Amino acid sequence: MSTTRLQELQICFGKQKQTDIQTANTAVQMWQLRKLNAQLSNPKLNTENDAEEFGKGHEFAVQSFQTSWDVNGTLEKYLSAEIAAWAMAFGLGKVVKSGTAPNFTYTATPLIPSAGDDAELPYFSFVEQIRPGAGVVLDRMAIGCVVEGWTISIGSGPGRANSKITVEFVGSGKFAEPSNIVMPGATLEKLLPSASLTLSINGVNYVTNKNIVSLETAWKNNVRADGGFYPGSGFQTPGDATSGAIRGRLEFGNRQGTLKFVARFENGSSELTKLRSQTSGTATIGLSYDANSSLDITWQKVSFATAEVGETDGIVTVSVDCLPMWHETNGIVSAVAKCGIDNIGQ
Amino acid sequence: MTDTVWLSPPHGEGDPQEVEAAPQALVPLMIAGWSQCLPQQEETHVDDTTPGTADLLRQAEAD
Numbered sequence: 001m002s003t004t005r006l007q008e009l010q011i012c013f014g015k016q017k018q019t020d021i022q023t024a025n026t027a028v029q030m031w032q033l034r035k036l037n038a039q040l041s042n043p044k045l046n047t048e049n050d051a052e053e054f055g056k057g058h059e060f061a062v063q064s065f066q067t068s069w070d071v072n073g074t075l076e077k078y079l080s081a082e083i084a085a086w087a088m089a090f091g092l093g094k095v096v097k098s099g100t101a102p103n104f105t106y107t108a109t110p111l112i113p114s115a116g117d118d119a120e121l122p123y124f125s126f127v128e129q130i131r132p133g134a135g136v137v138l139d140r141m142a143i144g145c146v147v148e149g150w151t152i153s154i155g156s157g158p159g160r161a162n163s164k165i166t167v168e169f170v171g172s173g174k175f176a177e178p179s180n181i182v183m184p185g186a187t188l189e190k191l192l193p194s195a196s197l198t199l200s201i202n203g204v205n206y207v208t209n210k211n212i213v214s215l216e217t218a219w220k221n222n223v224r225a226d227g228g229f230y231p232g233s234g235f236q237t238p239g240d241a242t243s244g245a246i247r248g249r250l251e252f253g254n255r256q257g258t259l260k261f262v263a264r265f266e267n268g269s270s271e272l273t274k275l276r277s278q279t280s281g282t283a284t285i286g287l288s289y290d291a292n293s294s295l296d297i298t299w300q301k302v303s304f305a306t307a308e309v310g311e312t313d314g315i316v317t318v319s320v321d322c323l324p325m326w327h328e329t330n331g332i333v334s335a336v337a338k339c340g341i342d343n344i345g346q
Numbered sequence: 347m348t349d350t351v352w353l354s355p356p357h358g359e360g361d362p363q364e365v366e367a368a369p370q371a372l373v374p375l376m377i378a379g380w381s382q383c384l385p386q387q388e389e390t391h392v393d394d395t396t397p398g399t400a401d402l403l404r405q406a407e408a409d
Contacts, residue, residue: 097382098350112378115379116356116379330374331376
């Protein structure tokens with residue numbers, strides 16, 4: 001028997017959105033990217049039994065039932081222009097594509113239902129394969145997945161690990177096994193290294209003054225997973241009530257933006273003063289590979305929620321948690337991602 | 347040449363507009379509910395004061 005090692009795992013997923021929650025992406029709508037984490041997106045079958053029911057004469061189960069399906073997963077990656085564009089488009093939900101090859105530009109903002117936008121996020125399919133075909137070990141596709149949230153972490157140091165993104169996703173529960181997807185060739189990604197950072201928060205350029213130590217920014221959709229199981233949401237096998245229910249929609253809940261950073265604290269540092277005065281301003285984060293591959297995130301209005309002086313490697317630093325707030329004209333957050341891949345989120 | 351995109355208004359009310367593809371222009375509109383749509387055709391006006399070919403043929407038949 002040949003041992004199967006996880007290095008053989010290949011993943012691909014929709015760079016384009018599905019037409020609806022139940023219609024899987026086709027292979028040409030997908031791309032293959034690499035990832036860092038070992039976690040698999042195992043479809044989980046939830047079951048119930050009749051142990052609590054009266055009339056059997058005892059307290060033990062005599063029957064079990066397939067009730068519903070869950071799928072979720074996490075992608076950990078070095079931050080690249082390509083995955084950044086995808087995470088912004090699918091994570092925030094609204095995207096406008098402009099430009100031409102090799103400089104496609106994706107401008108992304110959150111969906112605003114009060115302005116007529118949908119509350120459902122764009123859906124994609126997620127494929128995992130190990131030796132697909134005759135000697136298959138694993139070949140399945142989760143259909144109708146949405147981005148639950150993304151986190152971008154920027155640190156100090158020379159390696160690629162100082163610029164990473166983590167994307168969490170949840171699925172409708174529907175899956176196909178085998179996937180019947182021919183894995184596309186791997187996409188060549190353009191890394192957005194920590195050394196390329198530009199950062200201005202609340203009127204201070206933290207790169208020019210050489211004070212930034214680390215930064216984390218995140219978006220969480222708090223998807224209403226249980227709300228996807230509404231009367232009539234459907235089954236794993238259409239028309240078969242014994243095959244377990246699947247979700248018919250995935251809507252975001254109360255969304256949250258996060259921005260926190262650690263900077264050197266020195267004479268003239270203004271973080272504590274701005275915390276006390278509750279000064280607000282924009283926060284702009286930029287990372288780039290070249291003129292055609294970059295990511296710019298703008299939190300339209302932030303104030304400091306906490307600022308604590310501490311130390312990092314013996315240097316006095318201040319750790320700041322920002323409060324992203326709604327800006328009357330520009331909303332909460334926007335992202336402009338450039339890369340050479342067409343049709344992301346389209 | 348400035349890159350532009352077409353956006354349709356919120357709730358489908360009103361005509362699509364061609365907008366400069368710059369964040370300063372796009373973000374406020376996207377937040378206000380505008381969404382990207384296919385480029386709109388330029389309007390073509392029919393000149394109905396000059397007789398077209400079909401009119402000339404009808405005139406010839408009448409003669």
